[in-house]
Amino acid sequence: MNLSSFDPLLLSVLAAVVGYLIGSLSFAVIVSRLFGLADPRSYGSGNPGATNVLRSGNKGAAILTLVFDALKGYVPVLLALQWGLSETVVTLVGLGAFIGHLWPVFFKFEGGKGVATAAGVLLGFSAALGGVVLLVWLAVAVVFRYSSLASLAAAVAAPLVQIVGWGFGPLSIGVIVMSLLLIWRHEANIRKLLAGQESKLGQKAKPAAPAEPQ
Template sequence: MTAITVLMIIFAYLGGSVSSAVLISRLYLLPDPRRHGSGNPGATNVLRTGNRSAAAWVLLLDIFKGTLPVYLAWFLDISPLYLALIGMAACLGHMFPLFFHFKGGKGVATALGTLLPLGMDMAGLLLLSWLLSLGLFGYSSLASIITALLAPLYVYFIKPEYTLAVALLSCLIVLRHHQNISRLYHHEEKRLLHKLKKPGP
């Protein structure tokens, strides 16, 4: 592993440690997402406040945290396996942020960002999978888990040399959802869709 690879891993982790959900919530004078809704500092939990603009900014910034270091590493011709480590470092920064007492989110949007350099076809498949799963089941966490499990399959047919790298990243995302998996099994997980519906007259 070269020095530039080590520096990129550190850069990715530090960038991932910037909690977009917390900072945007403060900017919009919204409740701290770590103490509101599901307690997860991510875009879907910010969306539960009803402020779609704030949620959109959180989503975009979380994606950018993953895209930037991986794209830079790809530009520097770093090998696929080390690209995976850089992508995982960005996600680990989001999950365990150095600047926010190591209490972070699930890393789904950041993981999506790490995969954007593979092409818009890959991004489109992942987004479509997440939206379809959310529409069918209503659970943001389940949609994220299903999409993470499908990601290695998609990349196998698009850019097979990155299959192992994406599989490692997918395992990290699924493991991070272990509490959600338990709540889903016991029918205790909160749906996202019904929370966003406006009450009837």
């Protein structure tokens, strides 16, 4: 598809909007409905993401949620690259998908924390970048058994790996923005980690605390 005739500003806006709409597909809720499970926003952390779906006890649903949440970040970025769009537009597509997961228009803007979608975006930006960041997540998760701690470590590592490996540019700005949003969305988890109250991977679900932000 030749998009060179499009106005650059209009193309950037359209790309970001399309990325956002794709990111707004909350697969934790969609998959849970297909499996006849409770809405993931109603138990555990209240977060519509793969980790919380795992707390339902259905590993298949959790795996599908993880895969599709990652794909909705990866596929739009990959398509933007294949269409020869600029690095700035590719960055906006990835950011759009990530922000769509956080505040999905199709689900009353009640989204997840964006870990899997961010991983998909990073893999789309660069397989090497995404691979290194995923290794950081996996190492911390295996050692400490806290998904939130692993996500925070990966969020810190991502911009460092991007800048050291590929220099500073539009993609770096996109990675920094995603990392800051990820850390912010984990504010409640940070408090729980410091208090020794954070749930470990695979821990059985508890009803969601009414006061805890989505």
